[in-house]
Amino acid sequence: MKVIVAEKCGFCHGVKNAISIAEKVLALEDDVYSLGSIIHNKDMVERLAQAGLKTVSQVEQIQSGTVLIRSHGAAPQQIAKLKEKGVNIVDATCVLVKRVQHIAEEFERDGYKVVIIGDENHPEIQAVMGCVKDAVVIADESDLHKLPEDARLGIVCQTTQSPEHFGRMLGAIGRCRFKELKVINTLCEEAIKRQQSAVQLCKQVDVMFVLGGMESANTRRLADLCKKENSETFHLQNWNGLDRKAIFGKDIAGVTAGASTPEWIIDEFVKNLEAIDSSGG
Numbered sequence: 001m002k003v004i005v006a007e008k009c010g011f012c013h014g015v016k017n018a019i020s021i022a023e024k025v026l027a028l029e030d031d032v033y034s035l036g037s038i039i040h041n042k043d044m045v046e047r048l049a050q051a052g053l054k055t056v057s058q059v060e061q062i063q064s065g066t067v068l069i070r071s072h073g074a075a076p077q078q079i080a081k082l083k084e085k086g087v088n089i090v091d092a093t094c095v096l097v098k099r100v101q102h103i104a105e106e107f108e109r110d111g112y113k114v115v116i117i118g119d120e121n122h123p124e125i126q127a128v129m130g131c132v133k134d135a136v137v138i139a140d141e142s143d144l145h146k147l148p149e150d151a152r153l154g155i156v157c158q159t160t161q162s163p164e165h166f167g168r169m170l171g172a173i174g175r176c177r178f179k180e181l182k183v184i185n186t187l188c189e190e191a192i193k194r195q196q197s198a199v200q201l202c203k204q205v206d207v208m209f210v211l212g213g214m215e216s217a218n219t220r221r222l223a224d225l226c227k228k229e230n231s232e233t234f235h236l237q238n239w240n241g242l243d244r245k246a247i248f249g250k251d252i253a254g255v256t257a258g259a260s261t262p263e264w265i266i267d268e269f270v271k272n273l274e275a276i277d278s279s280g281g
């Protein structure tokens, strides 16, 4: 089967940095924890677990050793608790995520009500919320009622949202009652390039595969965008998730991957797909 890989896909610099920090720390120390999955990819998390990384969900589960703060960041309250415990903290938060946290803090300091366009259950957003006393998170138009009326609103966006969604939400907020709007674009350029490249490719192929963790926001965003352009789009964790029916009778497959999907997952998928005679299923 002919396979075309998206020009931009796979690890971004934020994820590469977090993995490289984790590997360096694991090579030097035995008692190493990650507060939440270091990145949203089970394959990579399992590989690092084999190297000794213990992933925990609560600060209370850590009593000693070194703690890695993942690429999505952590709330200042969590960092403070870790400091109280006297554990060694290694910060692998992506600089672009840190930027969102700092902007939100500045907005609040300057008297704006912080408004975050994004998913309130995502760790990046929870960490940003932890940086300010009060914030409103709006995922889509159905959340606009949460906005206070006649307020000064300071708006940021989850790094991995699409520019289209960000623009649509700004338009919708602009139609609400407010005293002042201040917007800072906090979208990640690397995520945008992956989105553009995926959408371009999915229009040219019979079937499109988006590889990456099911819990990875940027991978899910890629899959959603591709589905809008090509209904034959499938979001898979890795090669094991492929249902051969998806490629039956198809000639050209497109492959893209989220910013947290390791290269070996993409390579294995492409190699196996290329070896298949899709006309025979």
Ligand code: SF4
Binding pocket: 012, 013, 014, 015, 071, 094, 095, 096, 097, 159, 160, 188, 189, 190, 191, 218, 259
């Ligand atoms: S997708 Fe962007 S914001 Fe997220 S970790 Fe990668 S570089 Fe950082």
